[in-house]
Amino acid sequence: MMETIFDLARAERRASAQVPAPESIDNLPESALRAEPPGLPEVSELQAVRHYTRLSGNNYSIDTQFYPLGSCTMKYNPRGAHRAASAPGFLDRHPLAPESVSQGFLACLYELQQILERVTGMRTVSLTPMAGAQGEFAGVAMIRSYHVARGDTGRNQVLVPSTAHGTNPATASMCGCVVREVAVGSDGDVDIEALRAAVGPETAGLMTTNPSTCGLFERRIEEVAAIVHEAGGLLYYDGANLNAVLGKVKPADMGFDVLHLNLHKTFATPHGGGGPGAGPVGAGEKLAPYLPGPIVEKTADGYRWKEPPETIGRLSAFMGNAGILLRALAYALMLGPEGMRRVGEFATLNANYLATRLQHAGFDIAYPDRRACHEFIVTLARQKRECGVTAMDFAKRLLDYGVHAPTTYFPLLVPECFLIEPTETESKETIDAFVEAMISVLAEAASNPELVRSAPHTLPSKRLDDVEAARRLDLRWRAAPASFGDHSSTSG
């Protein structure tokens, strides 16, 4: 651990160029004011710059490492998109500026809406949800509103495959629905019989990804859609995995009524160490009136904001993560329709190539008879049995090889799993180097399992103790830390 910014601070120290002269506040009521200044760090500008510059070096990132984190689509984030969104006219625009002085911004959003409508086959897209999960929330709320508007008030069950991402059931709950899991068959596709058994008059809808979280294309998606539709439910497409089929298959054609896209995945906007993202929702004819606002429309007098007629309303104070939407637009423009198709194609090629090479190297692929879409699962259950090395150990050891680990223990269905997504922007050489690293760790697991179990060895921290973290909560710095002894001696 490096020293914290608080350890660097000293009373009275200032980054003076950032500190304006004080002004009188005599006319403010004493009772509204704080008695003590907040304990913010007091550092010089150089100290802050050096501290955070150095801290950044303790991260793995796309710009510095291969980052095959399944379900996260860690592809190259074009710097040009970042620059486009950083134009002063965009950065300095107040969210409530009148439409008359916002035509450039509105034109961008309108163009993005159209691109997303085209690529998904949906009738209307609302750009406002601020991440995938908020898109899901919008979608489920729309489904509920649709049923209620038709007087169909008993539908409060949301079906999700057992492999669903955690946000799907959590979203259903947040919308006041009851979650019902549907089993997935041994071939990785949804168990059709289980689905038939699950649907009924309480079915509000089904949420699913395609390709699924197992990296497999749900082959009977049309049948799934028919079953849900026949039961009176609607279909929600979790677009987190769209990268696999971008430009190749439209969710609307598969039978989905509503969806979200993770622009911070498929559309290459940077994930920022946790966010921001953007999760636009698209809807077909039935659900379009319920979309969250605002949406941009084009009129003879220029672009205007509008709210859909039966809207579920706004989900954020303004209109969503505008800056992310602009980055996504820039990316989409640089791809063009041809480039979009290539994304799906090469993401799939990379995944299948990597899966095949790992299989040849002796790894167990979870669904060896299936095509990998843009990602696939390796299970290390055998290694755990034979060497006592878990997927977690394996992941930590990979970090020592200068690559980020794949997603571990998701989906929960497959034991000791790695969900591996190379993305289309990585070269064959990088993938080959990753295969070499996997092979090395495999050999180490056999010959020197303790080395793997105690990994990582080359990073700023050794293996960190999660249990300790939860048991002895230490969620903020304090001047005299009780738990870990002398702060100042632990730098480096």
Next chain:
Amino acid sequence: MMETIFDLARAERRASAQVPAPESIDNLPESALRAEPPGLPEVSELQAVRHYTRLSGNNYSIDTQFYPLGSCTMKYNPRGAHRAASAPGFLDRHPLAPESVSQGFLACLYELQQILERVTGMRTVSLTPMAGAQGEFAGVAMIRSYHVARGDTGRNQVLVPSTAHGTNPATASMCGCVVREVAVGSDGDVDIEALRAAVGPETAGLMTTNPSTCGLFERRIEEVAAIVHEAGGLLYYDGANLNAVLGKVKPADMGFDVLHLNLHKTFATPHGGGGPGAGPVGAGEKLAPYLPGPIVEKTADGYRWKEPPETIGRLSAFMGNAGILLRALAYALMLGPEGMRRVGEFATLNANYLATRLQHAGFDIAYPDRRACHEFIVTLARQKRECGVTAMDFAKRLLDYGVHAPTTYFPLLVPECFLIEPTETESKETIDAFVEAMISVLAEAASNPELVRSAPHTLPSKRLDDVEAARRLDLRWRAAPASFGDHSSTSG
């Protein structure tokens, strides 16, 4: 060594978003065209971004390390100054844009000229020289022109103290002058008798810094000036060390006729791993007419370019390193007169504190009876004798402690020397940590000299062989390197 960008390249690979469509060149004569495309690397955008991002991590820099490189004034480079100079109106301005559409830029230069005139006491400043050495060139050329214009054509000797920076004698030669070194006394000041002996009818002038390259204030500077002036010569002030007395002492008051400032030192513009810099020249009454152009003047109709009446002419195609001048202006504005005085004061405080602490820790200070100005010299001659550890070894070992080494073997006068300049922007804690590192290395030199002699141990490269580099010149990458075996296996 990391792989080179060429090792990452593959035929046909493209950063396509940067490649416009080809256009016809049919009407260009075949004989003017190249037969083979140049062997530039063919890489993807991600590869280039990742490669250079990672490469940057192999540098020490102010933003990441303490960098007490004597004579270089490695102080904090304000990000705000960088942003000011990066305003689109400045970045996109064509150097030959008419004055009518350049008033903002000219206003900035005019303001900087005035600030530099005020702080140096010089009558007129020309901003155009592109680094300190070019400023020196301008100054010596001006001195020559002055003498010649007076018909005093025999003056072609330039005197420099024996401790002078290499650019001083090199500049004199470039100006067609003969260099004559003047001895420095054991107290670090110029040997007045030697100076008296050196001056004469061939003396064009004397070039010197003050404080000197030994980090000492030349106490008899007024006497020095008088001797040179009496002999008919002029005085050139090498402003590389101005940081020590910024806002405290004006070179004009010391008797100097002409000077340059290193804005990339005293005015905190970033040094960029080698440059760019800016070396404005200032001149008193006698030499002002000879300054290089262009200079900005303020008229009733606005700002205008002008050339000084007897100018030595322009030394660059346009008007110098404009972007650096703008950064320096921003810095000067943020300092204000009060801040400028503080620079000299705290640079001096830091240097004296560090010198005292090192002396207490058993290091030999080259001039223990003198005040350190913003820098000072430690000599490791004793350590070399006693432990066989050179200043170079010591410097390399310091790198392992996460600090950049001080300047070594300059000035040449002092054996096994470190020229140490902490600058005013470093905190007491940082200086204290440096003292601890010095003490540790000192102990290692005694207990385990081999550890020091084989340092560094924690950097991307171990000690590099300079002799080999000069003996077997390898100045560019080639597909099949003869000298070092398989390229691809040496990455990391």
Next chain:
Amino acid sequence: MPFIPHTKADVASMLAVVGAADIDELFDEIPANLLARDSGDGDAAGLTEMETLRRMVERARADETGPCFLGAGAYDHHIPSAVWDIASRGEFMTAYTPYQAEASQGTLQLVYEFQTMMSELTGMDVCNASVYDGGSGLAEAILMAVRAGERRAPGGRAGGRRRASRSRRVFLAGAVNPLYVAAARNIVGQQGIEISQLPHGDNGLADPGLLKDLAEPPAAVVVQQPNFFGLLEDVDPVTDQAHECGALTIACVNPLTLGLLKAPADWGDDGADIACGDGQPLGIPMASGGPSFGFICTRQSLVRQLPGRIVGRTRDLDGKPGFTLTLQAREQHIRRAKATSNICTNQGLLVTAATIYLSLLGPEGLRNVASACHARTRDLVAALDLPRRFDSPYFHECVLRLDRPAQPVVEALAAQGILGGLALGPYFSDLADCLLVCATEKRTAREIRQFADTLRDAVRKAA
């Protein structure tokens, strides 16, 4: 193929390994009819970066305006250059959520520092690693309060102190940003939670007396400081009264003003229970409203109800301190349908910027920026010379009354390049002639004069 590094040779050798004849074969599990219906956009290639920038920068330029006197939840503050120079370093910007703690100590330590700074500003024990924005943040705070009430034994004491409410209703005391309220309503409404407004007094402030007569105790009372009208609420009695009736107090705050204003933890006798708000003022460009970030701070006793990620300090195998995500059992990826929230991706990069901002400003800087905002707004109010709608003390926004509907005036000002504030009619029907104006530390005397002159002209012309 922008951003795709494959050469023809690569493709051939990769397909050979896979054993496929061509890339299309890799899609052979997809029903043909789905694939066949292709995009129909043909094969148009993408634009180059140069062309893309040209198109977008031209549009951006069209939207540039003169000085901004609009606030209402987004504020035009100075952002130190170092903030985004560092926040946009690839290592911060292109990292994912820190799932592999050892390879993410940069982000994790930074968030830990952020949690500390926000705890210091609000006086609270803990802070999360961000939610989406101020609006959805208010919703999450309300959901937290309702959950907390449900978990407390009926008749017990909130935060271990007093009788708790299991209500599914919350009250807004006074003027809370209507944009936040709308978002919160749309979100919590899905769970049947109701948000009711208590009217503000003639002075524009919350009336704590109204809380005394509530038929049924609410789960929480929300109070905003400074309130939507820019006025300083008398937060102490509101907080105490809310607690008195068994409700939690949710403080909706502008973190920048906390350089000067009383920390929510110090409101009333026991302090607010939850503090939420939007972090935009802390070094985030307005950027049309996003991305910015929402934050939620609370008492230690409520930490398990806190939504979103939380970073904790722990030790590594060598016993050295380090950081990791903690309390993940609250979150969707572990708890699924029973999670405290569905939030997954948050607003991490903006937290990075805010943390650097707060480090550069320090306590004095933040205080002085806040006082400068107040001072410039006073200058503005004096210069505009219009009657104030409410005579309570204001901070850096103020409601002024025109002699006509405000919306057309705002439009006329915009045509002159001035963002002259928010016309309140669309939000408060009785305030159609009112303008909510704001001046930050960035506004100059000249800009204020320019606004005053333009407004006078606009009003004269219309007269």
Next chain:
Amino acid sequence: MPFIPHTKADVASMLAVVGAADIDELFDEIPANLLARDSGDGDAAGLTEMETLRRMVERARADETGPCFLGAGAYDHHIPSAVWDIASRGEFMTAYTPYQAEASQGTLQLVYEFQTMMSELTGMDVCNASVYDGGSGLAEAILMAVRAGERRAPGGRAGGRRRASRSRRVFLAGAVNPLYVAAARNIVGQQGIEISQLPHGDNGLADPGLLKDLAEPPAAVVVQQPNFFGLLEDVDPVTDQAHECGALTIACVNPLTLGLLKAPADWGDDGADIACGDGQPLGIPMASGGPSFGFICTRQSLVRQLPGRIVGRTRDLDGKPGFTLTLQAREQHIRRAKATSNICTNQGLLVTAATIYLSLLGPEGLRNVASACHARTRDLVAALDLPRRFDSPYFHECVLRLDRPAQPVVEALAAQGILGGLALGPYFSDLADCLLVCATEKRTAREIRQFADTLRDAVRKAA
């Protein structure tokens, strides 16, 4: 005290260690009369960053213009966003010259890659790590050539090939950028070296025949490609003829055009001996003319005459490859009065940008940018519909003839926001009615139309 981290307590304890009563005491070796004459500016504090940016950005905004059709040594090219995002990382931007090689492998490897790229573009064996700019670079190239001549045995062969000249004169064959020539003259003139101009032909090109009749062989012949008029010189006979008379050939080139044009090393039978130029077109903003960088490439046999820094590959103690500054015995800090040049600080950061630029463009990208510049200039010449002054093939600049002095027309265009080219009168008295125009790949059809329309208007109005 902006940027100074000292607290009062720090100062006190540091002074105690030093044994001084106050900071003033540390200045006690400085004669009092020098200190006393203080700046007289009083104690005015500095501006904040916000105030500084306000002042400077306002000025910058005043200088923004519409489309740029000016070239003449500075060109408005597209710069990929990645270039400066990476070049301005603190690790590159705030490092010093790589004196400690092991702690500077980032910069050193990058420069080695740069040297390779420039060697590839020019076809030369070696390249230095930059000089200041194109103008001072030409001066250094001339000094090199003169030194090389002095070192060669009289009557020997240049580059081991033919009779060498020990002259202190160089000739310019054809139109070489007069701004470069002026700088070069002012610099080399100090050593008594003369630069003489050979007239260009009526076609605007160098006349190699003129080299045949020189009384005394010069040290070097300078030829620019494309030349200052934008025309493509017939470089082969010029190069051969220069060599014939014992001179070295100095090629002054625009590196961007080398994506398409013949490498200097391939000029004539033996190739040019030195290639120099300005790197601005390679990802460097025009920025009023600087900072950009000059480069000098040459043959292996002349490497010890090359000024400036050079990076070489070597090995470390473990035998692993790494990079270091090499051949330092040429440089001022070792060789002092006998150094090849006085250059110390160079233009390193710009080299960083150019290296990233060239990596992103690759051979095809550079070629296509060059061809697009040519195509847009053809479009421009067609649209402006003015007579060309010289009828030789042009590349991306062209001299057009007006029916009146060009300077007032340029001013009139500027007033309309268009940088309409360079009026040649100040540089060539016989070309006062001529305009040197340029269009890069960035110029759009609309901008070209706008220029044409505005020019027509300007000319009509003046008529």
